[in-house]
Structure formats: structure tokens, C-alpha cells
Amino acid sequence: MKKTSFEGLAPWYLLLETLSFGNYLQKCRISFISELKVVKSVLILGDGNGRFLESFLKSNLDAQIDYLDLSKKMITLAKSRVALIPNKTKVVFIQKDVFDWCFPINKYDLVVSNFFLDCFTFKELEHIINKISLSLKPGGELIYGDFNVPKSYFEKFYAIPLLAIMYLFFRITTSITAKKLIDPTIFLNKEGLNLTKEKYYLGSFLKSQLWIKA
Ligand SMILES: C[S@@+](CC[C@H](N)C(=O)[O-])C[C@H]1O[C@@H](n2cnc3c(N)ncnc32)[C@H](O)[C@@H]1O
Numbered sequence: 310m311k312k313t314s315f316e317g318l319a320p321w322y323l324l325l326e327t328l329s330f331g332n333y334l335q336k337c338r339i340s341f342i343s344e345l346k347v348v349k350s351v352l353i354l355g356d357g358n359g360r361f362l363e364s365f366l367k368s369n370l371d372a373q374i375d376y377l378d379l380s381k382k383m384i385t386l387a388k389s390r391v392a393l394i395p396n397k398t399k400v401v402f403i404q405k406d407v408f409d410w411c412f413p414i415n416k417y418d419l420v421v422s423n424f425f426l427d428c429f430t431f432k433e434l435e436h437i438i439n440k441i442s443l444s445l446k447p448g449g450e451l452i453y454g455d456f457n458v459p460k461s462y463f464e465k466f467y468a469i470p471l472l473a474i475m476y477l478f479f480r481i482t483t484s485i486t487a488k489k490l491i492d493p494t495i496f497l498n499k500e501g502l503n504l505t506k507e508k509y510y511l512g513s514f515l516k517s518q519l520w521i522k523a
Pocket residue numbers: 313314315338354355356357358377378379380383405406407408423424425428
């Protein structure tokens with residue numbers, strides 16, 4: 310089976326995102342950035358070209374961030390995006406597959422996953438969320454932003470075909486394993502995380518949630 314790779318898409322990612330959704334994905338990513346507790350130790354998963362990282366560094370001056378992404382080109386884009394932001398925060402860029410990375414236990418005040426968990430199958434999602442939960446301190450927060458299957462029939466009418474086209478596109482261009490969007494709620498609940506806040510965008514096609522580990 311072909312391995313997932315965002316190398317070909319990386320240079321076009323921002324343009325495609327902007328043409329498709331304007332600035333709404335970014336609004337979704339940073340929904341809760343001003344409402345976080347004091348966070349010193351942060352894990353950012355699959356942030357690609359670094360748009361969440363950029364906003365986080367502008368509003369949080371002193372933290373320690375582990376930034377994990379599979380794609381070398383995405384990490385290069387993220388590094389150049391944040392290079393000139395004056396900040397005491399130390400960012401460690403880790404170019405690795407999330408399945409090969411040894412998640413530290415009980416380390417993070419905050420884990421961030423925006424438009425990342427949608428790349429995975431049911432089984433993979435269960436595994437990653439278990440690792441996320443183990444890596445969070447009790448009381449630690451998870452920012453989860455992603456696409457969402459709306460509840461209303463009217464919204465489903467456009468959302469379901471749009472998601473099908475997007476998954477076809479990403480499976481062809483990046484070989485992601487997921488064939489459809491999976492809601493991670495059952496895994497997050499199982500791992501002892503509690504939903505505290507949520508916001509929707511584009512009707513309810515985009516969802517941003519803040520979870521807290523018990
Ligand atoms: C759909 S993009 C989303 C990028 C960014 N989070 C955003 O909000 O636009 C998914 C990102 O996850 C990374 N990724 C995909 N599979 C991965 C894996 N198995 N391990 C680590 N990173 C992965 C990709 O390289 C890419 O940067």
C-alpha cells in the first residue's frame with residue numbers, strides 16, 4: 310500500500326484551502342486560542358504549514374512546543390512562517406509518522422489537532438487518541454478542529470457529497486488511509502476527556518472543540 314505523503318500537496322495547500330473555504334478553516338483552528346489556561350508544554354499534531362502555530366506564538370510568549378508532522382515540506386513552510394515572530398517559546402520540529410513516534414506520558418498542558426484526525430481510519434483514530442490522552446496531564450486541554458457531518462438534512466445535502474469529493478481528492482493526492490470522516494467523540498469519551506466548549510462554522514460543516522482530560 311502506498312504511504313501517506315503530503316509532499317506534493319504542501320506548496321499548494323494554502324492556495325487550495327483559501328480558494329475552497331476562504332479564512333474559515335483558520336477561524337476554526339484558532340477558536341479557543343484566547344480561552345486556554347496557562348499552557349507551558351504543548352504538542353501540535355499535523356499542523357502542516359503552521360497556521361495554528363503562527364497564531365499561537367503571537368498570543369503565547371513562553372511555552373515549550375513539540376510540533377510533529379510527517380511532511381518535510383510542510384515543516385519547512387511552518388518554520389519559515391514563524392521564523393520572524395519574536396518569542397521565547399522553544400519549538401521542536403519533529404518530522405515523523407505519528408504511529409512511529411513515542412508519545413511522552415503525562416507531559417502536555419495542551420494538545421492541538423486541527424484537520425489532522427480526519428486523515429485516519431477508525432482503528433488508527435482509536436490508537437492516536439489513546440496516545441494523546443496518555444500524553445496529556447490531568448486537567449490538560451485538547452483543541453480539536455475538523456470537518457463535521459451536520460445534523461440537519463438540509464446541510465447534509467451539500468456536506469456529504471462535498472466530503473466524498475474531498476476524501477477522493479486527498480486519497481488520490483496524498484494516499485491518506487481514511488475513506489470517510491469519523492467523529493472521534495466515542496474515543497475521546499472512552500479516554501476520559503470531557504467536552505467543555507464547541508463552536509461551528511459554515512453552518513455546522515466545521516467544528517472546533519475544547520476537551521479537558523479528567
Ligand atoms: C490535511 S493536512 C492538515 C494540516 C493542518 N493541520 C491544517 O489545519 O490545515 C494533514 C497534515 O497531517 C500530516 N500527517 C498526515 N498523516 C500523518 C502521520 N501519519 N503522521 C504525522 N503527520 C501526518 C500531513 O503531513 C499534513 O501536514
